[in-house]
Amino acid sequence: MTTSHPFTCYIIGEGTLPVQCADILQQQGHTIYGIISPDPDVRRWAETRQIPHISKSKEIMPFLRQHSFDYLFSIVNPLVLPEEALQLPQRMAINYHDAPLPRYAGVHATSWALLNQESEHGITWHEMVAEVDAGDILRQVSVPITPTDTALTLNAKCYDAAMTAFADLVVELGNGRLQPHAQDLRHRSYFGFCQRPLQGGFISWQNDADAITALVRALTFGPYPNRLGLPKLWLGREALLVGTAESLLTSSYQPPGTILAINDDSLHVATLSQPVALHYLTTLTGQPVLLPDLLRRAGLRVGSRLPELEPETAVMLTGIDSDLCQHESFWRARLATSQPVGLPFLRYKPTAAPPSRYAIHPSALPAVDPALLLAALAVYLFRLGQHDTFDLGFRVSPFALGKLADLWAQIVPLRVALQADWTLAQVKAAMQTELDRLQRRHSYGQDIILRYPDLRNLTRLRVSQPFPVAVALVERLDAYRAAGVDCALALAPGQGARWHYHPDALDDDSVRRLDAQLCTLLADMRANPAHTVADWSLLPAAEQQQVLGTWQETAVAYSPTPLVHELVAAHAATQPNAPAIVTYAGTGKVRQWSYADINRRANHLAHRLQALGVGPDTRVAVLLPRSAELVVAQLAVLKAGGAYLPIDPAYPRARIRFMISDGLDSERPVVVATPAFAARLALDGLITVSLDLLTAVPEAAPDSNPDPTATPDSLAYIIYTSGTTGQP
Structure with missing residues (x-):
């Protein structure tokens, strides 16, 4: 148109x-x-x-x-x-x-x-x-x-x-x-852009069923981004997200908020009008819950009244929700690109439950500016890791709302982006800029990962501890309690530092080694501020000696005897029936050769070769297809004291003839081959030992191990190059 x-x-x-x-x-x-x-x-x-x-x-x-x-x-x-x-x-x-x-x-x-x-x-x-x-x-x-x-x-x-x-x-x-x-x-x-539903989207039982279901429907955006929030239910100790809500076509004379029925996946509650059914209840991060068990732990049952938020608490929730809204785009981008850092010796399992107990280890770090300690930790993790940019957990102060403070993340991603050629001044400046950036934005709602498609499918964010290694800047070391991490370094002005760690994630020795390495790094950074990230030392003197000295002393005593064929003979004597070679025929038939089999057959052939004059450094061509017989023939040459020259029968005839004439002794050119292959060679003076000796050995042939003639210095085998760039 x-x-x-x-x-x-x-x-x-x-x-x-x-x-x-x-x-x-x-x-x-x-x-x-x-x-x-x-x-x-x-x-x-x-x-x-x-x-x-x-x-x-x-x-x-x-x-x-x-x-x-x-x-x-x-x-x-x-x-x-x-x-x-x-x-x-x-x-x-x-x-x-x-x-x-x-x-x-x-x-x-x-x-x-x-x-x-x-x-x-x-x-x-x-x-x-x-x-x-x-x-x-x-x-x-x-x-x-x-x-x-x-x-x-x-x-x-x-x-x-x-x-x-x-x-x-x-x-x-x-x-x-x-x-x-x-x-x-x-x-x-x-x-306005940051205007949010009252009291953080929590259901108020002072409303009728129409208002409650309207709240849930208004915050249902399906697969699309949701900047407004998700509907929530307060149990007194824990908040849940509400998937859907419907008005029930029944009446109730119970007070608003009274639990009327508890099902595996729904909750019926009285309101100012008819009851409502709340469905698909989950945790703040979207994990399904066993509703009957959860309510039992919360002390709630049919007939109990769900708690109502205190008026002043509701006002605080509304204000915090609105204040943090302006920073949500920052946190969304930060989480979408996050790369949680770990430690090489951290036994971290993404599916593990949050730690319930922590061990504490006093750090030997000096009581210097916490920003300097943070810079040292950043450099340490940078040096141990494989990424120029990564995220360290950063503990933020929770809001003074009791258990409701769990609505917001208390461990947020602190972005570490260093360069190997930076000096101490540059590292400190970068970390201070990042600290200022985080402190202005404080935190984000735990439900953020469910409200944005680009975060929803990131499994690294759907675990109980998305940032297992964290740092906490606190006023008093003895007042800090770790939560939501596997390992945290608490820093306080004038008080130094302490490690808090979950014993199932770190052992005591690892923490001591970690602290000693960090102390060494910090000392070098302070002593040599003009040096760079790549140059500062991490290892204490004792550990440096261990790595560069003790562990490098790799020389061990080695006996040049017994020889390879002697090892096979010894194994055949002690474990004669142990399988040595297993072959698979094209028909699917499997054949197994024991150590006794291959040793006996190799002995028969070795005696024959010695009778032909094969001894130390005598080169013998082995012209056989890839098979158990090939292994036995090579072993027989070694037992006779000679050196084998493997030749693939698939090679062109001219190349085979070249390798034999060039590689074997002209006075005693011995070849182990099948009769058919031997007939193709047509070389004057060639001594051919038929493969038949391996499969049909006369009863009178010796099967004892030949007398040793080779030494560790004797030639064992020779091999030719492929010849792709010239003569082999």
Whole structure:
């Protein structure tokens, strides 16, 4: 479809809706000069259409200034564009909003509509002005809300409505029949980026069933990113996540919060109205729970009332949730790229339960600036590891909320990114920058890994101790209690350090060795601050002597006797029936040769070879296929005192003749071969010993071990090169 007035534009946004809208624009004959998106899928689509694109917001202005253009479309764009960007289009900047403006301006509009139990929602295409979501309305479509809608399903309805409305809008823009109308801002409601549900998303039993199920549905985003939070249930000692909730078609006269029924996968609870059923309850990290056992441990049973959060606690939860929201994108990226560090002697099992007890070992580290001790630990782990960048667990102070403090991670990833040529000043500066970065952002909700697809499938984050080795900066060493790690180094100003470790993960000797190595490293760093990460010493003097001295003294006494064939004979004497060779025929038949077999047959052949004059340093060709007989023939040559020359019968005839004439004694050229192979050689003076001697030995042939004639200095075998680059 084409229009009589094609226009030019840029698009900014993420997800699939910008792509769908771009298709509509191109189908109607309009030109897209470029796409701005952090979404790699959107950028890949732009590549297929040969549309220029960028990903970084800081590059927006230069990118937009490349062309004079008519419209800027902002479609599922979480960024607030600078006012100067809104002035660049010749005609208008247009934004898509998933709500019926002026109501529900801001973000997470569909979830807030569900929380407020609206019966109708909508979408709006509007002009962009300096005030967010306040420009004139260009197209608006209503969307009904059903009692079972979730954020996921309502977003899908809005998606469909947005595409339909955009197609109509593009027609109006092209034919000049656009009819904007101003918003009545007296009815405006606004929800900010970090506005979250009250009391951290915990269910309050002071609400009716409709409000409780609305909370759960509003926070159900399916497989898509969820920046808002997950619904939670408080048991008094532990918080659980709630998968789904439904109102029951029964009545109850029990007080709100009373447990009416406990099933393996659901909980029925009384509310201000009819009861609700809560399904698919899990831990904060998504682990399924045995609900009856869990409630029993919490002292709860049918008839018990679930606890309600104290008012001041609820206010604190709301505030903390909102404050930490602004840093969630940082933690999401940090967790997605995390590389937890370990120790070579740490017996860490990712599936193990969290340690319940810790041993404590006082460190010999001096009472210097904890930042310097942290720098030394970072260098130590850097030197032991295989990565330039890794993550050390960093203990953050828990919020003063009792067991509710477990809602947030108390061990967060501290990123160590060093270079081997850095000096002490550079290491300290890098670690201080990282400390400042973490202390500004504090922590993140434990449920973050369930709310983002890029984190959800990272198994390294779904274990009880994602960062097994950690450091803790504390005010008093004796007040610190390790938790959630296998090994932690506690550092306190003016007090030095202590190791806390789980005995099943580290033994005492390993901790002592670890501490001694770290002390040695720190001493060298302080004594030689201009040296580099790669140069500082890790090993104490005693351990250095052990590694570089004692362990390098590898010379051992070695007896040159007995010889190889003598070892075989000795084994045949002590364990004659032990299997020595097993062969597999092409028919699947298996044949086994004992040590007695191969020794007896080798003896028969060796006596024959000695009778032919074979003795020390006499070279004997062995022209046999790969088989048990080949092994016996080579052993027989050694027993006779000679040296064997293995020749593959598959070699070309000329090469075989060359190896025999070049490699054997001209006066006594002896070859062990099958009669057929021997007949092919046709060399004058060649002494051929038939393989038949190995399979049909006369009864009178000696089977005793030949008298020894070879010495350790005698020639054992010779071998030719492949001949691929010249004569073998």
